[in-house]
Amino acid sequence: MKAACLAGIEKVTILERPAPEPGPGEVLVRVRTVGICGSDVHYFKSGRIGDQVIIPPFTIGHEAAGEVAKLGTGVTGLEAGQPVAIEPAIACGQCEVCQRGRPNLCAGVRFLGTPPIEGAYREYLVMPAANLFPLPKGLSLEEGALAEPLAVGLYAVNRARISPGETVAVFGCGPIGLSLILAARLAGAVVLAAEPLPARRAFALGIGADRVFDPQQTDPVAEIMKETGGRGVDAAFEAAGQPTALRQAIETAALGGRVVMVGIPAEDDWQIPSHLARRKELDLLNIRRSAFCAEKIIRLMESGRLKAAGLVTHRFRLEELARGLKLVAGYGDGVIKAVIEI
Ligand SMILES: [Zn+2]
Ligand SMILES: [Zn+2]
The missing domain is CATH 3.90.180.10 (Medium-chain alcohol dehydrogenases, catalytic domain)
Structure with a gap:
């Protein structure tokens, strides 16, 4: 072979x-x-x-x-x-x-x-x-291959216990950021996102993100704080593997909120604004791949809820x-x- x-x-x-x-x-x-x-x-x-x-x-x-x-x-x-x-x-x-x-x-x-x-x-x-x-009838091999990355998004959203009516922010709209948006929408959340690449911003809006900001044009932290009336989001997901995105997630999380680290950083160490994270008493959640979610993704795709x-x-x-x-x-x-x- x-x-x-x-x-x-x-x-x-x-x-x-x-x-x-x-x-x-x-x-x-x-x-x-x-x-x-x-x-x-x-x-x-x-x-x-x-x-x-x-x-x-x-x-x-x-x-x-x-x-x-x-x-x-x-x-x-x-x-x-x-x-x-x-x-x-x-x-x-x-x-x-x-x-x-x-x-x-x-x-x-x-x-x-x-x-x-x-x-x-x-x-x-x-x-x-x-x-x-x-794979059930009607699902393609491509959809089968997408089950793993989509499972990561579903697993992270489940681990962050997103519930209907909550507001989340997603920093980075690559395949994993988009899988987070898809899962957060299924969980009933309002989704704000930030992504520098135009094609990915357009895709994020197309799959149901409520607002998507270009961090090279505006300050996504200021925009997200404005969008949430100064409160911040219930959960902020880092999905870029970038120190800046993690900082922005910590800055936009509400008091007592969750910050979810999904991206794989190139560096060996993350730096976090410790006093801000401490005063907010944030739950900092790490994500390691996924568990028991690929089968759920296949079910969601089969039922037509997840496209x-x-x-x-x-x-x-x-x-x-x-x-x-x-x-x-x-x-x-x-x-x-x-x-x-x-
Ligand atoms: Zn992968
Ligand atoms: Zn074991």
Whole structure:
């Protein structure tokens, strides 16, 4: 099978590798669509995210959907040819956090495309059957591949306990910021957002953000304070991985509000305005990927409540992975979500 591997900083090479075989309880999947994630771009540009370092050649990619190709022994409820979305996290199931229902925090997790677990930019991969969610009729493989990033937004909105009538701010309207907006709207919140790129601002408005500010033209903090009568928002989401955006989230959160850190910063340390955060007694929430949300996303898409297919703006072949990663890294051509078709 063909596999696209990172061969060094900003280098991708296509290698021929043996297709894996499914063991007991596992399934071989013919990968069809893999979304390019901001975390893929981090690995492409710097070879690492924090202390997770890539040793080339290594295949990244984790936002995947495909078709069942072969069942390992003991697998029931799936059949060859069936389209499935893939949950990329394989938690150990045994440790304290797994037992407490927080498998996204499992220290022993194996996550597709995160060293040392090879990712999804290849023709075939093997996953435990429990990591596959059959796609209902009417949902595309692209929508299946979107389930993972959309799950992050839903998980963060659930973790922040957003309720109808609350007001939230979202700083950064990339795919994760947009997934936060979609989930916050479903939760019944009024959504204010900030984003410098015109195409993303337009998209945010199109999916139901109430106001979207351009931080290069106006001060989004002043605008959001004005919009909320000086009170600030119940919850502010940082979805840019930028120190400025985190500061703005803290500045716009209401007294006793929640600040939710969703973005992956390039730096190893965040700086926060400590006295402001302390006087407001803010709940500072970190988000680690997601848990139990991909299946909810699929249900929401199936029911028509969540329309997300439009997020995919660019499509590339496996051989064009480097082009796709560069486009996403440079925010070129109005890109929102680029996918690799295999
Ligand atoms: Zn992702
Ligand atoms: Zn565990």
